[in-house]
Amino acid sequence: MKLYGSATSPYVRRLRIWLEHADYEFVAMDIFLPEGRKQLEAVSPARKIPLLQLGKDTIYDSRVIFYHLNDRLQRETVGVREDNQLTLIDEANTAFVQLFLLKKSGVDVDQDALYFNLQRERINNLMMHLEGMVSSGHFDNWNYPAICLYCLLDWIDFREQFQLESTPALKTFRDANTEREYVISTDPRR
Ligand SMILES: N[C@@H](CCC(=O)N[C@@H](CS)C(=O)NCC(=O)O)C(=O)O
Helix, strand or coil: CEEEECCCCHHHHHHHHHHCCCCCEEEECCCCCHHHHHHHHHHCCCCCCCEEEECCEEEECHHHHHHHHHHHHCCCCCCHHHHHHHHHHHHHHHHHHHHHHHHHCCCCCCCCCHHHHHHHHHHHHHHHHHHHHHHCCCCCCCCHHHHHHHHHHHHHHHCCCCCHHHCHHHHHHHHHCCCCHHHHHCCCCC
């Protein structure tokens, strides 16, 4: 089993943390460098990471990879509650990644224009909503959704996309989980 991804992607990191001691190969690539793009071209028509090669199958998208592996490993229950948690985390993650890539492309993401206003509104709303969910104990267990939330929070902090101080429950959640073995070994700052 091979997991392809970068050391910085929050979508990749969530799977690496969840897989913990599992026996698999992590194929690290920098998708913004020429060599990494070549590697990516060879395995992903969508040119996105993560992707998993499992025998003859290639599986795209972190959530589909998780569903598939969770089915095989019978690790945890995923009901409507967990699916909704994952959807909200993914919506926030996507919005943050979009703004990050636009900023990296020299676009002024603070401008008063429909697309940017919608993204900012979505992000602010989702962060307040996730803050409330954490405060009411939604992420008390270290399961896949909690790992995804951790990776989102740590990535927006690492990329300076958001001030975690403005959402104290989210900051406390992030800080409380930083000493875990696989959180440390997958830290993009290392
Ligand atoms: N829905 C996808 C999102 C994956 C994704 O957006 N990955 C980013 C890296 S963080 C990527 O590959 N971006 C490349 C690009 O946008 O060109 C998943 O959950 O796997």
